[in-house]
Amino acid sequence: MNLFEKIVKREEKISLIGLGYVGMPIAVSFANKVDVIGFDVNKEKIQLYKKGIDPTKEVGNEVIKNTTVDFTSDEIRLREAKFHIVAVPTPVKVDRTPDLTPLESASRTLGRNLTKGSIVVFESTVYPGVTEDICVPILEKESGLKCGVDFKVGYSPERINPGDHEHRLETIIKVVSGMDEETLGIVAQVYELVVDAGVYKAGSIKVAEAAKVIENAQRDINIAFMNELSIIFNKMDIDTKAVLEVAGTKWNFLKFFPGLVGGHCIGVDPYYLTYKAEQMGYYSQIILSGRKINDDMGKYVAESTVKKMIKANKQIKGAKVAIFGVTFKENCPDVRNTKVVDVIKELEEYGVQVKVVDPVADREDLWHEYRINPCSIDEIKEMDAVIFAVPHEEFKTINLEDVKKMYGTLEYINSEVIREIAATSEVDLGIKQNDCVLIDIKGMFNRLEAENKGFIYWRL
Template identity: 75%
Template sequence: MSLYEKIVNKTEKISIIGLGYVGMPIAVAFAGKAEVIGFDVNKEKIDLYKAGIDPTKEVGNEIIKNTTVDFTSDEKKLTEAKFHIVSVPTPVNSDHTPDLTPIESASHILGRNLTKGSIVIFESTVYPGVTEDICVPILEKESGLKCGVDFKVGYSPERINPGDKVHRLETIVKVVSGMDDDTLNIAAQVYELVVDAGVHKAETIQVAEAAKVIENAQRDINIAFMNELSIIFNKMNIDTNAVLKAAGTKWNFLKFSPGLVGGHCIGVDPYYLTYKAEQLGYHSQIILSGRKINDGMGKYIAENTVKKMIKANKQIQGAKVAIFGFTFKENTPDVRNTRIIDITEELEEYGVEVKIIDPVADKEDLLRVYGITLSEVEEVNDVDAVIMAVPHEAFKMIKLEDIKKMFKITKKSNALIEGSSSLFSESYLEDLKNARVLIDVKGLFNKSEAEESFLYWRL
């Protein structure tokens, strides 16, 4: 009886190592078909899962409450499983070199608890060669077992898109690979239990590793092109969104839009590929150029905010700016590698007081990683500028009239607004409109309507 058959018959278990935004949905999905051990070194996170709370908001509390996943922070429980999926973060260091600490640590933990006959599948994004050259030696050293004899390895890149309710584990074709045909076939069978879209069998582990890392590099480059266009069209006083809408009528125009590129994938993965290329003596040109543009967009947005405030005759030193949204993308609590921090820090360099409003963001992570305490919408008043940075669904309920009330209003302007009909009043109301600076990063509002009441700017 194969390992796949034993998993289906529930005589062998699957383990998921790393229960974050990717690992946890995988564990829950497999739990509907097999016996699953969900392991994470973070005991507090495990306690939340056991209490039926989903801090990632990827599947929801109700599903977590009813899942059969055996959540644990006890690494010895891993000895009960034979099919292991490693899904831990692979970030970069401050110098943009790969930080393999999490995947190496996971390999040490798993290696200490690896048993004969096991298959280990790595899902973390890496450059080609990491699975076989770095992870396998750790597994062998810690377990005392021989890869290819006592256990097998494979690689299947994660493609879950945090916050996306359409493109899920079940609906995305799964790339799988194995060190030999037997491992490849078993891995494919196991993943087919939960992936309705089917699997693609990659020729080698390195092919699968490379496929993953270029997926996000390609997207990063396309967004960088949009960001560069936005910078150019801004200088021409042309609305970028209008240009993209017109160009998008052609059948083969790729529909990307300008914006901040953060998170644990698109803003990180390209550096893994360029790092490996550097080791082989090749200096990336296109990939790193795209990264340079995208990494500079936070500063660019902050600079344009300051320019608009100066145009509105604002005193920059001591000015108050409210930023709506801090997560790396909409509708997810994930604040890892968010580029909103670039806007915040750049504005603070100018002496601006920044308030962050984000009902979706993980408050504990915000405080722990960035030292930022969130403000409530009700606390936003007497500001000099508002930046709508992340288009959360919750923010789509905010109207332009609501934003107008957040700005500084003097006694004089109050009297004018209350009904004076003089020509001077009309002139002053125009000045008042121009004093309200609204930066709409992703174009959440209608441009024409916003320009009636604000000094308005968007990418």
């Protein structure tokens, strides 16, 4: 009887190390089939899970209340499991080099509690070689066991898309790899328990690591191209969204869109690949160029906002700007590496007072990471400009008339009426129009409608 069969018969357990946006949904999914220990060093997070609260909003409180995952922050409990899945974040440092600290720490913790006959599968995004060259030596040192003899390793890159309730663990083809054929077979069998879309067996661990890191690098480059087009078309006074809609009618046109590229995947993974490439003596040209464009977009949005405010005769220093949405993507509370913060910082450099509205963002993380306290929509009054940065579902009920009330302007009169009066009269009406600056980064609103209502409207 192999390890897979023992897990199915509940004679052995699976452990999930790292219960964030990736690890927790995996743990919950496996718990529907087998016995699962969910481990995280964050005791506060574990307590929330035990109370039936899902801080990630990935599966919801009701699912957490009913799951059979055995949540714990006691590392000794890891000794009860034989199949371990490590799903901790792999961020970058300030100098944009890989920060493997969380992965190394998780490997040490697991190593101290690793038992003979175990299989360890890493899911964290890394550059090729990290699993075998960095993680395995740590496991061996801490456990006193020998890889390939006392325990085996595999790699199965996470493909969960936080905030996306359509593309989930169960519905995305799962790439799996193992250090040998026996390990690969068991790893594949285990994941097939929960992945309805099936698994794809990679030829080696390094191939699987490389495949994962280029998935997000490719997306990053394509979005960078869209961002560059947006910069060009804005200079030409051409609406980028309109151009992309036309170009998208061709069957082989890739439908990417401009935007702020942050988060813990697309905004980070390319640096892992280029770091390893530089170690091998190759300096990336396309990948890093795309990264630079995307990294600079927050500053570009802020500068464009200031230009529109100047056009509206606004005093920049001391001006008040509201930003709707601060997470790295819509409908997700994760604020890690969000590029909206770049917009905020740049505006503050101009002396602008910024208020943030985000009912979705994790307030604790937002304060801890950026010292930002979000406010309610009711507090958004007398603004000089409003920026819709992240299109949360909660914001889609807001219409242009609602937005109009957020400014400190004179009473609104339909601009079509004003144009009709102006066309038949030589009298200066003296009515303050077109002073409501609306920055709609992702194009939530209709441009023509916004302009007809007197907004100074701008989007990527």
